[in-house]
Amino acid sequence: MSEPLLVVDKLSVHLPCGDRIVRAVDEVSFTLQRGQTLALVGESGSGKSMLCRAIMGLLPGRARLPAPGRIVFAGQDLGVLKASERAGLCGRRIGMVLQDPLSALNPVMKIGRQIAEPMRHHLGMTRVQARERSIELLRAVGIAQAETRIDCYPHQLSGGMRQRVVIAIALACEPQLLIADEPTTALDVTVQAEILDLLARLQRERNMAMILVSHNLGVVAGRAHETAVMYAGRVVEQAPTAELFARMRMRYTRALFDAIPRLDDPAQAMLTAIGGQSPDLAALPGGCSFAPRCARAEERCSDQAPMLVSDGHARHRYACWFPCAVGATA
């Protein structure tokens, strides 16, 4: 296999908060090949967004990346880059789609200018070139009448159209890596399916690598090569997506799966909710951080943190002392 596009190695993100330290991301490692999609799944506060922002270089100023954490993009260690070199990657070779398309767009700027901006800045295009290219991009993301829509303000577009515009901006400089942080959470189900299909198509056509973040396992099921489940800042299970769905081992993954209403359950059955709340990231319990909410937890779970280990199956790793039996999921 060729050199991976992105290597994240033992990456931690710490946020000092008064006299406490919030461990938003805790020793996360993964690699991503060109043309592949990695899904990051987990609840709010599991560290998904902080991880994305660390890769993009958009962490809040007080954030610390303790050693030996590294992010290597296309063979280059991002940690040693100067701020200006880093800024040259952001928006050019790495694009990002944010969750809420309304707050990601400037409400008083026409969308054409917002799409043109990265191309003018990074690629030095003229106004005319950038406008022409913006129209092409709007067509590529499925907006009809691109020539007239380009002069719209964000408020004149529906939520789904705005998200298409945000995607067009992210794609403007033909990035090698696209980070989509909950790209459809603010959208309707019908629009959600359209936007996810669009992202998958663009990713294939452009041979981009993509990180797709969601709190819903259903969203990533048919759309990611590999899935990593995050809990309390750590990756707790990671596997090729089909393998993960066929043989879930980590109890938290299973709980997330069971919480989603399904069309093949008996109607009006009670949903299996995960009790309790996700833990305080400034005061993580010793041992497994899911133990306080886990039905199967024993003494060992609260004493000793399980490591992310392979169960012998290709590239399937999980962190659990008492994993689900193989075949327990269909």
Place this chain on the structure above:
Amino acid sequence: MNDADTLLRVENLAVEFPAGNRGRVRAVADVSFDLARGEALGLVGESGCGKSSLARAIMQLPRPTSGTVALDGEKLTALDAANLRSLRPRFQMIFQNPAASLNPLRTIGRAIEAPLRTLGRHDAAERTRLAREMMAAVGLDPLQFYERRPSQLSGGQCQRVSIARALMTEPRLLVCDEPVSSLDVSIQAQIINLLREVQQTRGLSLLFISHDLAIVRHLCDRVAVMYLGKLCEVAPVGALFSAPRHPYSRALLAAIPRLDPKHRPAASDLLPGEPFSPMDSIEGCSFRARCPRAREDCAVQQPELCEIGAGHLVACHHPS
């Protein structure tokens, strides 16, 4: 359904908003339905289809442009402000964004007892006791949470507070406007189970608004599908999910994410066309621009909601 079983009757309800010199927006057009005692009705459709406007019109917040809303045979739309106020305890609402519907400066306990205070019911000690009792009923430990403020709570906990507050006046009807849309899936399941539990133990009627059909299926007895201000299909949950008849209902069903990596979502049935805007005056069927089954007559005549099976109504010239 005979009249004694009917809690809520909505007839020919319309909601219009002035839109400056561009005319009027018809958010809800000619909607009629009944809701039985103890029944949970799901109302689904895309953003902007008029779900929230319909919910607010039922709550008389503000009053609808035309049509009637009757609760227990009492026409809310005909009551004056004072009489409407005296009936308000019987119909309550919870909103989509739980944090925004709570006063950030008020403690949780005070927020939950506020409805009783407003109504002048009970003395302070009794109100506190009832509020604590209600907190326990919705899964919030009163010892831990009574003195907290909304900023110290998670989204799911805030939504429990909203539910507790709405239940304080012992309503017969609870209108829920996308109560779980802003929550994580794991927390969503907790809130849905809680709503089911309170609905069943208290015999509430529920009007549950959502854009997610899978959730509606878990909670509701019947489903009404709304498109551009009108109901396009109303059916018992079983019938709608096993045999949806309106092309739009089918598209909504097809869009639900499946928990199966082998499931390749079929390319959407919906035509890529732009939906009509509620500003347009539409001749014929309002869904025809996106409908794969549209034919010539769809542009001429507006389909009416007709019964095509037991309790199954559909507004389509060419149902599948």
